[in-house]
Amino acid sequence: MAGRIPDLFIDDVVAKTDLVELIGNRIKLKKSGSNHMGLCPFHNEKSPSFSVSDSKQLYHCFGCGASGNALTFLIEHDRLDFVEAIETLASSLGIEVPREENHQHKEEYQQKKQEEQKLFELMEKASHFFQQQLRHHPSKDKAVQYLKGRGMTGHTAKAFGIGYIPVGWDNLLKTLGTDSESRQLLHKVGMLIEKEQGKDQYYDRFRDRIMFPILDTRGRTVAFGGRVLGDDKPKYLNSPETPIFHKSNILYGLYQARKANRHPAQLIVVEGYMDVIALAQYGFNNAVASLGTALTEEHVKLLFKQTSQLVFCFDGDTAGQKAAKKALELSLSQLIDGREVKFLFLDEGEDPDTVVSKGGKEAFETTLNQALTIDQYLFSLYESANASLEGKAKLAKELTPLIQQVPGEFLRNLLTKELARKTGLNEDTLLKQQKPEKARAFSGQKSQTPNRERTSKPQSESTFTPPSSYDYPDYQDISSQDSGPYLEHYYEEPAFVEPAKQESNKLTLEAIRILLHQPTLISELSKELLKLDTDNIYEAKLLAVINHLKSSSETKSTAQLLGYFQDVEHFDILQQAMSTPPLLDEIHLSGQLNDIINHLNKIQLDKQILELKEKITNKTATEDEKRLFFQRQQERKNIGK
Missing domain, CATH: 3.40.1360.10 (Dna Topoisomerase Vi A Subunit; Chain: A, domain 2)
Structure with a gap:
């Protein structure tokens, strides 16, 4: 792994980049007042709403909300990863990207990049070779006739780089595998098959086939698909997974x-x-x-x-x-x-x-x-001709969890409305099945079960006195046979009993997104996260971002944050968060961030409260756990105050 790119360099290269020139080389911009305007490259529009500020070195679309700096533009528009975007900016400025880690890591990274470059170059040469064979090989006619028979024109074949590999076991091998290194690289990229491991003996994977080059989003040849011309099987053969090709x-x-x-x-x-x-x-x-x-x-x-x-x-x-x-x-x-x-x-x-x-x-x-x-x-997939009550119930049961997966609120509600129409069920009934049901809150309510009279024991007999800030009855009464009614009377059931993991992850990702786009909001964070689930990669990453921002003595920028975490596990989560702007306007981000943190706090508190409640009900709770039960309940009530 390469060393981490220094934060100061990241900020420096972003600051030195002319954003108007960078974006102007990719889309048409026109001067409008102090800014430049153009058609947004991130959504379809007919009237320009994409603004690039020369003074602020920021872009913003008033149509879709896309915004950011030179770095985020390259990541989103050119589909580069973070390191590639930094390297592209640095290259345009004629400067080298420094690394902070040791020399060994830097060499390993350089070797990996050099090998990848060789693989890409070999694949381009292979593609060119196949196209040349389609034009000039003596047996090209059967390939040409096949393509013409499928209605393909020469112009289309050229546009998709269609080629041909003739009969034989070593056509590509003899052309590109002229030395041991090139043969090993051709094997690594899936173009050759090794006869016997370690013997440096290979043969062509593709033989007597029409060749279809497979390109990545940057137009580089990463693999091939081959359509057989004879009777060989399989009819279509694809390159295997390689360092530069991942089918998924x-x-x-x-x-x-x-x-x-x-x-x-x-x-x-x-x-x-x-x-x-x-x-x-x-x-x-x-x-x-x-x-x-x-x-x-x-x-x-x-x-x-x-x-x-x-x-x-x-x-x-x-x-x-x-x-x-x-x-x-x-x-x-x-x-x-x-x-x-x-x-x-x-x-x-x-x-x-x-x-x-x-x-x-x-x-x-x-x-x-x-x-x-x-x-x-x-x-149509789930609805049957059976219009009975049982058939409608089955339809509701099968479709409700599928509709629940739809994150778009409007679409989800419309699908729910249609399901209600087809089944005759009430929409509220279906919505309750789609979301964790909010448990009954008992605060201020009378218990349905008569409580026995509670009498406090003398203070000297108690091993624990609840802090004065907690206005609770003596916890020792919990040990009685009537602990159920006691808990029901004094305990407010959590509203977020078991939230859907997907919903929680989306909220966590939005919090990360807000902090990445506006790192200064860390100073306005009113609540600490009680305890995030560090086994959950989203929550662990949010906690890491918060801790890094809070521990820093200087204000961090978006570029510095991305740079700091670039070599840390699950960096893709930060890239995912940066791929779209926050949902709300800038002036509302602070409130939204605090709301999300409060929500996550509630989730963690509710989990603890439920676990403690179960222990108390089963009479397995320790003295400390009983005390913690009251503390967590009070903390739960105070959230958001």
Whole structure:
């Protein structure tokens, strides 16, 4: 691992960067008063609402709320990680990125980056070699005829870098594997297969196939897919996982789609390479495909970074239905308000390639307009012809936990309303099933069970006297047989009995987001976190950020915070937090931060109170635990005061 980049250097390189020039090289900006304005690159708009301040070196979109500095712009717009963004800024200024750690770590990092660069270069050479074979190899005709038979033009083949590898075991090996190092690197990147371990003997992985280069979002060749021309199996063969290729976060065609339109209004998710290419040839430059693997949560997140609407296009067979259901389940947790997913099922034996090839652009547009909205697909998936009470109850039981996953409040409420209409159940009943039910609070209420008369024992007989600030009856009465009614009368049941982990994580992430965007708010934090669950990576990261800010003698900037945590585990959480601005305006952030901290405090207190209550009820509580029970209850009541 490389050494940490010094905080001062991070601030310095951000301060020296001309933000107007940086952004102006990527989107068109026009001078407007003291600022520069342009169309926002983070959402689709027709009127400019994206403002870049030359004096403040900050950007802000009044449409979608995106904001930040040079560093955050590169992370979000160019899809770079933190270190890559710093290196890009430093390179543009002609300066080298220093490292604080020891020399050994620096050398290891440099070696890793150098090897990655060699792998990328080899993959580019391999892609060029395959394209040359498609043009000039003596047996190229069968490959060319196959592509023409699939309706692919030369222009399209060039745009997607289509190539060919002829029959033989060592075509690529002889061309690029001219020495031991290059052979080892080609093996590491999945292009060669080792005959016998340690013998430096290899053969080509791909033979007699049409070659489809797979690009990352920066346009670098990271892998290949090969379509067989003979009878070999499998019909399609993909590169294995390598240091530069991870199937779970790469989508075929995404680079070309972003090149055609950096922020498309819609992306069509199809199943194969030829589907992507055929659609692009007919003007649909917004199709992508997973790489022979099932769709993953990382895929869905990556897609929603590019657009607000996804259309999943599947075959209508059993496999297609199964894949669509999986896509639905993965999408639900990503559906904030404003995002949309649709589902398109083609007739048996059809795929996007055949539909567009037979009927042209209009035929596929007509088919595309028949895609089911999420409510149509969701209810069709679970709703049966059984209109009995039992059938409606089953529908409510199956759909309620799915609807609960939707983070968008408006969409979730609309889906709940539709479920209520179909089942005849009251919306409030369904909402109670979607959220942790708020337990009955007994404060100020009379117990349903008669309490026995409580008489305090003389002080001298008691081993513990509650502090005067706690106005509680003598805790020793808890040991009686009537401890249940005692607890019911004096104990306020927590409102957050067992909150959904997902909701808690979102709140924690929002607190991290606020502190990253406005580190100075640490001075306005009115409450300490009682005890966060350090086994939860989100809560552990929030606590780390708070402790770092509080322990620092100087005011930290966003760039310095990111720099400090860059080599710490789960740095991706901070990058996730930086990917979007806080939900509220700047003037409301302090109040929101304190509200979140109070909420998290309540959750932790409630857990402790419930555990202590159970021990008291079961008569296994120690004297200290009984005292702690009262203390935690009082702390719980005082939160937010």
